[in-house]
Amino acid sequence: MSEVSKYQKFNTPVYIYSKDQLSANYKLLEAxxxxxxxxxxxxxxxxxxxxxxxxxxxxxxxxxxxxxxxxxxxxxxxxxxxxxxxxxxxxxxxxxxxxxxxxxxxxxxxxxxxxxxxxxxxxxxxxxxxxxxxxxxxxxxxxxxxxxxxxxxxxxxxxxxxxxxxxxxxxxxxxxxxxxxxxxxxxxxxxxxxxxxxxxxxxxxxxxxxxxxxxxxxxxxxxxxxxxxxxxxxxxxxxxxxxxxxxxxxxxxxxxxxxxxASAGILLAKVTNIKQLQDKKQVAIDVGFGGFARPILYNACHLIEVLGKENGAEHYDVRAATVLQSDFIGRDRYLPLIEENDIVVIHNAGAYGMVMASGFPGRKKPEEIMITSFADLL
Missing domain, CATH: 3.20.20.10 (Alanine racemase)
Structure with a gap:
């Protein structure tokens, strides 16, 4: 089974939480x-x-x-x-x-x-x-x-x-x-x-x-x-x-x-469009401010990867799913060649994610799933 097909059972956008990572983070702090x-x-x-x-x-x-x-x-x-x-x-x-x-x-x-x-x-x-x-x-x-x-x-x-x-x-x-x-x-x-x-x-x-x-x-x-x-x-x-x-x-x-x-949660989103700009490309995904507000609210940085692809070479802005001009998940990221329907993985999304989701502007809120380990998926 390919890496992408492992995720086809999930509807995007979706937050996935790992019990093992949650436990490891807690025990590290406690110790x-x-x-x-x-x-x-x-x-x-x-x-x-x-x-x-x-x-x-x-x-x-x-x-x-x-x-x-x-x-x-x-x-x-x-x-x-x-x-x-x-x-x-x-x-x-x-x-x-x-x-x-x-x-x-x-x-x-x-x-x-x-x-x-x-x-x-x-x-x-x-x-x-x-x-x-x-x-x-x-x-x-x-x-x-x-x-x-x-x-x-x-x-x-x-x-x-x-x-x-x-x-x-x-x-x-x-x-x-x-x-x-x-x-x-x-x-x-x-x-x-x-x-x-x-x-x-x-x-x-x-x-x-x-x-x-x-x-x-x-x-x-x-x-x-x-x-x-x-x-x-x-x-x-x-x-x-x-x-x-x-x-x-x-x-x-x-x-x-x-x-x-934070690191016990990832957010999966699907690429819905790729727009050519003058000096880079703009990737649109199916989640934005209404499903993940932290980037726009705090100008916060989150590691972004493309599922099943490595060795970034293309210059991208990752655009969120609203018409707000400032709604980006990440700007100026060098990622592998992205195609429509690819899945992007947004890391450190376990905190201030779904708890702040509003669905704005009239979009479906992400689902949430708890699994044992990210190793089962990634």
């Missing part, structure tokens, strides 16, 4: 943190496919959710409330009341949310999300910066939120932070971790420090990985110092999403 009292909270917003979530649960993972709908989803999958962390913004009293009743760990984003929660309950423990103010230089390939962000509570407001909590006999038991997305260099993460650790030392009832994530995935190389070991040791050292200072075990939490599921 990189030499700290016993640790939780990996998979960020559900990256990929909320039920099969993916079931695999995360089988691997012993916890989850980070950002909405009440995500909370209901992970409960249906079977995650215990002790394995759920909830971080969002702009929560009203009804949402806070619901979350209090659910008993999941909260990280609040503002003084106003702290005030509302403390009006609703007493003797309750919650975490806060910190606004990152340190001037941390990020690599050019990051996709979402903290610069000028209004997310989180500022360091100068720590005393105020502590006082509000104390008046309601509540405790601030955790500190949460997030720097940016797709960070490829360890230095910004280390500086961020140092700042977050200093912030965490301000809270006498501290039980956990949540470093968020942002660990990057390299575009053009399938074998190159973020240096998890360096960050794992650094975050562990910060948390160990806090444990020593407070004379109790402080829990280390991280919220990786894309670094777990």
């Amino acid at each position: 990189s943190f030499p700290y016993q009292h640790m939780q990996i909270h998979y960020a559900v917003m990256c990929n909320n496919n039920k099969d993916v979530l079931r695999e995360i649960r089988k691997l012993g993972g916890s989850v980070q959710v950002n909405s009440l709908n995500e909370l209901e989803l992970v409960k249906d999958i079977g995650f215990d409330k002790r394995c759920i962390s909830f971080t969002s913004i702009g929560l009203d009293k009804d949402s806070l009341r619901h979350l209090i009743n659910e008993g999941v760990q909260l990280n609040l984003d503002s003084i106003e949310e702290v005030e509302k929660l403390c009006q609703l309950t007493s003797n309750y423990s919650f975490g806060i999300r910190v606004n990152i103010k340190d001037d941390i230089i990020l690599n050019k390939d990051h996709t979402n910066s903290y610069k000028h962000s209004d997310v989180g509570i500022k360091e100068e407001d720590f005393k105020r939120v502590t006082q509000i909590a104390r008046q309601a006999s509540c405790k601030i038991n955790g500190v949460h932070g997030y720097l940016a997305s797709n960070i490829l260099d360890t230095v910004p993460c280390m500086k961020f971790g140092d700042y977050l650790g200093r912030c965490a030392s301000s809270f006498k009832d501290l039980e956990y420090l949540n470093f968020g994530s942002g660990f990057g995935v390299f575009c053009e190389c399938k074998t190159k990985h973020f240096d998890f070991e360096t960050i794992g040791r650094h975050y562990a050292n910060i948390t160990e110092d806090l444990s020593t200072n407070f004379n109790r075990d402080i829990q280390l939490k991280i919220e990786p999403g894309r670094s777990i599921v």
